[in-house]
Amino acid sequence: MFPSVNEILDTARVVSLPMTSRFRGIDQREALLFRGPQGWSEFSPFVEYDDAEASTWLMAAIDYAWNETPPLKRDHIPVNATVPAVAAEFVEAVLERFDGCRTAKVKVAEFDQSLADDIARVAEVRRVMGPAGRIRIDANGAWTVDEAERAVHALAEFDLEYVEQPCATVEELSELRGRIAYMGIPVAADESVRKAADPLAVARAGAADLIVIKAQPSGGISRALSVAAEAGLPIVVSSALETSVGLAMGAHLAAAVDTLEFDCGLATASLLAADVTSSPLRARGGRIEVRRVDAEEALLTRWAANAERTQWWLSRLERCHELGKNYSPQ
Structure with a gap:
């Protein structure tokens, strides 16, 4: 299934998490999370990636939130x-x-x-x-x-x-x-x-x-x-x-x-x-x-990105969704 952008935006939350050590030149990790029929998923391409590359990450996040995972061989x-x-x-x-x-x-x-x-x-x-x-x-x-x-x-x-x-x-x-x-x-x-x-x-x-x-x-x-x-x-x-x-x-x-x-x-x-x-x-x-992880409301609120960064991620989501309309998870 491929949801509309509004279905994703309905549950979308943007967080900015502090890191224990500087890594890849950053000390805060930003991510956009949303929930689908299978549970919570994550869209978090690094900020320097262009929309074409980032859209692949969004397709993975949608796939994980909307489709069942393949059979598992270990737990x-x-x-x-x-x-x-x-x-x-x-x-x-x-x-x-x-x-x-x-x-x-x-x-x-x-x-x-x-x-x-x-x-x-x-x-x-x-x-x-x-x-x-x-x-x-x-x-x-x-x-x-x-x-x-x-x-x-x-x-x-x-x-x-x-x-x-x-x-x-x-x-x-x-x-x-x-x-x-x-x-x-x-x-x-x-x-x-x-x-x-x-x-x-x-x-x-x-x-x-x-x-x-x-x-x-x-x-x-x-x-x-x-x-x-x-x-x-x-x-x-x-x-x-x-x-x-x-x-x-x-x-x-x-x-x-x-x-x-x-x-x-x-x-x-x-x-x-x-x-x-x-x-x-x-x-x-x-x-x-090996388990799905549920994002918790209190922590999503505690680590919410500021309004400017949240809007940046939501706009990025919309652009990448448009690029991925012909995506197939296979």
């Missing part, structure tokens, strides 16, 4: 901790927020930091997690091939599980993968899947060993499952820094895939200092539950 999802580009001295406090997680994804290549900062951060994650912990790094496409090669060499001593989106383009990922193949460190693609006109190009080019899939940027759970199946590579289901409502959509995606070889990046509610539910979807014993 809990193993998840990783996420460490923002903080100074090494703050790493332990960040990891303490992710109960029982055996894997940590560490942000690197921040624009105002150096490789030395990355090394110090990753070294501290290894110290805190011990030799049995798993560490993956995420550069968000910020390195050139040469920079990425140097960084992987410098960080290899910390026993990396994989390096996520070290370079921006499929061609660069392919070149880097060839250069570091002898090291046995896999390359994962994220932006080259979720922001690409052709999300399967990276798989066809042999430019990655695994791919990162996210429900909202993919246009919904069914579309994400199709990409995963056609890519034929191991997948990691991850979040887009959503509220617990949006994370629940990601959890349903992870619960519907046939095989999960890696811990998923769905514990990012622990990066929020507030949420829209008193039962947030946070890691317990290294896992999160």
Whole structure:
């Protein structure tokens, strides 16, 4: 089903949630939430995304609110901790927020930091997690091939599980993968899947060993499952820094895939200092539950965005709805 824009606006609420640490250059996470026949859903593309890209996120939110989810194969999802580009001295406090997680994804290549900062951060994650912990790094496409090669060499001593989106383009990922193949460190693609006109190009080019899939940027759970199946590579289901409502959509995606070889990046509610539910979807014993999350009126009111930001999101919703009228969730 595809609801009218007025059906969505009837329950739409916009929130602005404080974060525990600055992440992706922001310290407040804004999101628009609304309720459909299946329950609450979330529309939260980052503010810098244009309407064409953001409309895909809205289609995912509508799909989750109006349509049944695919059959689930598990009721809990193993998840990783996420460490923002903080100074090494703050790493332990960040990891303490992710109960029982055996894997940590560490942000690197921040624009105002150096490789030395990355090394110090990753070294501290290894110290805190011990030799049995798993560490993956995420550069968000910020390195050139040469920079990425140097960084992987410098960080290899910390026993990396994989390096996520070290370079921006499929061609660069392919070149880097060839250069570091002898090291046995896999390359994962994220932006080259979720922001690409052709999300399967990276798989066809042999430019990655695994791919990162996210429900909202993919246009919904069914579309994400199709990409995963056609890519034929191991997948990691991850979040887009959503509220617990949006994370629940990601959890349903992870619960519907046939095989999960890696811990998923769905514990990012622990990066929020507030949420829209008193039962947030946070890691317990290294896992999160697969369940729908209801936004609570008191918290929607407590964290409501101001009038200007609310109108900005409502206008964005209307524009993106118009762009998505011919959408199919399949």
